[in-house]
Amino acid sequence: MGSPRRHPLLVPALMCALAVLAARATAADGESGDGPGAETGAGDMSVSAQVARLYEDAAVATRQYEAGRQQAEVQRARAQRAEELLDRERREIAVLHEDLGRIARAQYRDGGGLPMAAQIVLASSPDELMRGQHVFSQVNLAVGNALDKSRRAEVRLTADKTKAATAWRTLESRSTQLAAVKNTIQSKLDEVRGQLQGQADVSVAAGACRGAVRLDQPPTQVTGAWVTPVETYELSAGFGSGGARWANRHTGQDFAVPIGTPVRAAGSGRVVKVSCGGAFGIEIVLEHPGGYYTQYAHLAAVTVDQGERVAAGQWIGQSGTSGNSTGPHLHFEVRVTPELGSAVDPVPWLAARGVPVG
Template identity: 80%
Template sequence: MRSPRRHPLLVPALLCAFAVLAARPTDTTDAADNDGAGSHGATDVGVSAQVARLYEDAAVATRQYEQGRTEAEAQRAQALRAEALLDRERREIAVLHEDLGRIARAQYRSGGGLPLTAQIILAGSPDELMRGQHVFSQTQLAVNNSIDKSRRAESRLAADEAKAAAAWQELEKRNTELADLKRDIESKLEQARWQLQGQADASVAAGACRGAVRLNQPRSAVTSAWLAPVETYALSSGFGSGGARWANRHTGQDFAVPIGTPVRAVGTGRVVKVSCGGAFGIEIVVEHAGGYYTQYAHLAAVTVDQGDRVTPGQWIGQSGTTGNSTGPHLHFEVRVTPEMGSGVDPVPWLSARGVVLG
């Protein structure tokens, strides 16, 4: 597994990127000035732009956090391997110490430590003297080798202990910083989301839409003719399901998403309706070729006007919980007329166009 020490600049770079994201100003003056709207409209545009920007920042923060977490897991594995190495080296040193003791005892019993003069006097023949010298030399060599191995092992042990301690400290520091920065961005996003929802609720209560919010959309990489109305979601109430909130059966497919999630046109079409109020709250209806219409309801803001042409993946609004809604989600319908009551099940309709929801 790749050691994180081979890329010492990666962690500081990630943390700097997080710091930039976390420190981005929440003042909406620039967005309002660019839009050129009046003071109330400028504030509305600013909050929508702020939510969109923080939504993207949060997505970047999440990707960087996950990347950092993956690297932290690799570092954790490295630290665990270092700990295992320490245990093995401790056992090896213990064995070496036992070997040294055994050699020393053998020398004592065999007389291997006698002076050369005494060995010459006591030797019965030159051959016996040579054999004694050979044993003595081999013994001394074994002792010296064992001492050297023990010293090298102890040196490695000390270095590995320091390395393991540093790895654990760096791991804990990185995890804490990544989590704190991600949490800070998400906190700012949550506050901005509910501010946006408050403005949407006021519009619905007044029965007057605020008008299109022109957001700077990311460059589209969409190549498909059809796609899901939101990028990341959890499916909730489906077409035809029952519930106390509906007079008969549920007429669309719900996508559970946070407030402010960019809502996308599922295909090429023309906006035929933008309205506020009623059970659907803020809603958009888009006409597509082939006599089909798609509806996007319970929005917090719209980014298109009636009559606009839209392309697959284009942001047409931001999700919310306006109208008859018990929580943040997108209500999506496919109809054969612009009006309610002509809906078809969106799931097989999208599936027939290559979009599998799940």
């Protein structure tokens, strides 16, 4: 990023982005998941869409902050480089001053303090006289040029320091505004996450799914045939782990993510199961070419219907903590059949397909 002079539209753009985010967060306060269509899934759609949109707003706010921070860092680095260059020029000038003084003292000792007529008479040769005068004049000129260069560098340094200080003051001001917007977004996000999970718990208790929630997914950046089931995560319980929550051993890999995180199809395939009851809570099972199946469990909502075909990276649900779950996460399994009991370790399975997990 460049200086404010080269990017005059950045500050207005930041202000516009802040205004848009604040307006969207406020508008979200006025929406409700309860309405005439709640029994048919329209309520789910409203809450799920709010969660997805608030995640997007939080990401936009973070990017805007990072843009301002990077600009300020560039300005500070520019001022630091200018100061280092100026220090080097000052040292060079000091050396030139020392050389000039040495020549002047030598000329004085050798008759340099005499009038020009006396120097001409006493000089051993015209060449000697001209050489002495030439050397003195050249060093004197070099010192003068260096001083001019130093003064210009001082002016540049002052300007760069001013720009850097302005950039940091602007960043601090924008950060304060942005923090307020982000807090509003986070507060609303926490609220609608609770609503989303509440609706999921109702579905699980009833043992009946409320239908697919259709979300507007942004263009995917998927380039390979396989992806991780969530984009950002922390790994929790792994395949084969022991614990009181499982009858035998843990049959999948858990990805710790907040409620409402978009869950992606690990690869292209067909939805062979959507279930909303039992230990896995709300779950989806996909069938992939080659005879493998993937399971996505403890969801808060699903965005696909049974029998539907999906692409790698497509949103198929939103994470939650439904069923036998102690906290928000995605339980991900790879199976050789669509049923429980045929699981293989999903981490090396994904790694073999070019998707390292870790």
